[in-house]
Amino acid sequence: MKILRDHSTFLAVVVFLIAFPFLMALLDGQSIGAMLAGQSGNSKFYQGLLIEIFILGIFALSYDLLFGITGLLSFGHAMFFAVGAYTAGLALKSLKLPLPQTLGLVILAGIAQALLFSIVLPRVKGITFALVTLGFASVFHIVIMSHELNDLAGGDVGLQNIPKPDYLDPAAQRLTFYFVALAFTILVYLFYRRFVDSPTGRVCIAIRENEHRAQMLGYNTFYFKLVALIVSGITAALGGALHALYQPIVSPVTASLAYTVNALLIILIGGVGTLSGALVGAAVFRLLQFFLDKFFGESSSFILGVVYVALVLFLPYGIIGTWRAHRLEWQAAWRARFARVATMLNRKT
Amino acid sequence: MSNLLEVRDVHTFIGQFHILQGVTVTVPKGAITTLLGRNGAGKTTTLKTILGLTPPRTGQVIFDGREIQGQRTFEIAALGIGFVPDYRAIFRDLSVEENLRIAERKPGDLERKADLIFGLFPDLKRLIKLRGTQLSGGQQQMLAIARALVADNKLLLIDEPTEGLAPVLIEQMMQAILQLAAETTVLLVEQNFHVASQLAKHYVIIEEGRSVQSGVMADLLKDTATVRRYLGAA
Numbered sequence: 001m002k003i004l005r006d007h008s009t010f011l012a013v014v015v016f017l018i019a020f021p022f023l024m025a026l027l028d029g030q031s032i033g034a035m036l037a038g039q040s041g042n043s044k045f046y047q048g049l050l051i052e053i054f055i056l057g058i059f060a061l062s063y064d065l066l067f068g069i070t071g072l073l074s075f076g077h078a079m080f081f082a083v084g085a086y087t088a089g090l091a092l093k094s095l096k097l098p099l100p101q102t103l104g105l106v107i108l109a110g111i112a113q114a115l116l117f118s119i120v121l122p123r124v125k126g127i128t129f130a131l132v133t134l135g136f137a138s139v140f141h142i143v144i145m146s147h148e149l150n151d152l153a154g155g156d157v158g159l160q161n162i163p164k165p166d167y168l169d170p171a172a173q174r175l176t177f178y179f180v181a182l183a184f185t186i187l188v189y190l191f192y193r194r195f196v197d198s199p200t201g202r203v204c205i206a207i208r209e210n211e212h213r214a215q216m217l218g219y220n221t222f223y224f225k226l227v228a229l230i231v232s233g234i235t236a237a238l239g240g241a242l243h244a245l246y247q248p249i250v251s252p253v254t255a256s257l258a259y260t261v262n263a264l265l266i267i268l269i270g271g272v273g274t275l276s277g278a279l280v281g282a283a284v285f286r287l288l289q290f291f292l293d294k295f296f297g298e299s300s301s302f303i304l305g306v307v308y309v310a311l312v313l314f315l316p317y318g319i320i321g322t323w324r325a326h327r328l329e330w331q332a333a334w335r336a337r338f339a340r341v342a343t344m345l346n347r348k349t
Numbered sequence: 350m351s352n353l354l355e356v357r358d359v360h361t362f363i364g365q366f367h368i369l370q371g372v373t374v375t376v377p378k379g380a381i382t383t384l385l386g387r388n389g390a391g392k393t394t395t396l397k398t399i400l401g402l403t404p405p406r407t408g409q410v411i412f413d414g415r416e417i418q419g420q421r422t423f424e425i426a427a428l429g430i431g432f433v434p435d436y437r438a439i440f441r442d443l444s445v446e447e448n449l450r451i452a453e454r455k456p457g458d459l460e461r462k463a464d465l466i467f468g469l470f471p472d473l474k475r476l477i478k479l480r481g482t483q484l485s486g487g488q489q490q491m492l493a494i495a496r497a498l499v500a501d502n503k504l505l506l507i508d509e510p511t512e513g514l515a516p517v518l519i520e521q522m523m524q525a526i527l528q529l530a531a532e533t534t535v536l537l538v539e540q541n542f543h544v545a546s547q548l549a550k551h552y553v554i555i556e557e558g559r560s561v562q563s564g565v566m567a568d569l570l571k572d573t574a575t576v577r578r579y580l581g582a583a
Contacts, residue, residue: 218427
């Protein structure tokens, strides 16, 4: 019972997300049978939107581990995601590999990238590390857009016509894809929570706060940063693989600085270093994009910018960070309000 | 009494500045040795040089019979040297327990040292679940020292432990450091000569990056001219 009480919010969100496709179908007047058969409708559409949020959330979680928890600011994080997406796409399309082998290859690609980034770890820190990683990502961005690789990677259009396994085809099996993406997001989140609460995670937090202090305690901080890079790299690459499976095209934009900035923006909105903030931030980010686009068309970018500025101004620690910082006083204020109302009602009666 | 640490004629640069210009410090095992000197004399840099945070350009640092200059900070720390910096260097985003737990070198270190740590700093037991940000300055200083006690450090480098503390806390901190000396060897930097003279058995005076005098504290206390000349106190 204690576990249920301690994690009630998390469990409530999971239950809601499991029920979501069915609730949407009911609200839309669609029968559950039709929804399960993958017929078009609001339920299928919003499942797609949520899948995009899950993928963004996984990507943002991986960035939060690197930047929010370990303090490694990377401007090239999108490369992890893009390499995962392109590796998955090419393995399925050109190498005709089955999905399990493809995912194995994606994991290896994530590790290889983390090792590549780690070459510079002992030599550069802070903004210099960020710029070096941006350099790596820019080179990758240029390579996948090059004419020489046009046949393989699709140039500036991107990688198209990736064959998807029948059981995970996002068009025909949207609900299955939805639950796979949801399960993977939950697994990644729980793994990250466990990681951050582990002794290794505590050292990562210590490195973020002050690397010298961690060294003074006898920790070789390089290895801990490497572990964070590898875990983050694998996660982002798997997020990229999910993206390749879901989207019709893997665009080279996924390797651009803008994509890394998206991850940064998401964790700023949700709360840097909070983990759950990455998921909340991804939802806010994508839903704002979607609804503002829907209602304001081309002006949406301007409004989006204003909303982001307002969020950063009024929620300086992000949604989750600010909630954690002020939860007790807010709860006390609400309790006091309820008590006043109850007193007034008692007097009247 | 054998020496646990010997710093021999070290010269340390920070950037282009020649900060330590020949510092020699001998720390006998099982006692408190204090580095004395005015602000900016090079006391803290000496501690950082020992720990490899500002590595010496020349000279030797010999700990427990082996040369350690040139080794990396984490390697030196792992040999059994704990450092308590002067800026209450706890991890503010970690809880008191996590701050202590992170200093373990072997699983169960904290449990083994719990009696000692919570005996010295009983407040920490009460505050165990609080985050570093929720502690007062004095509590942070206690936690910083307690953290250095978790692992079996042979030598503790303590920098200005009473700086900025209220008088009642200074007294408590002094008692704690005296009890520490029964467990381990301490090299202490303390600006407050009154405090240092009550705690330390040995001293080294550092003046403008050079060690100029060393000996037994009891002798220094009788030498008011030296105290006035180098430390501005009497």
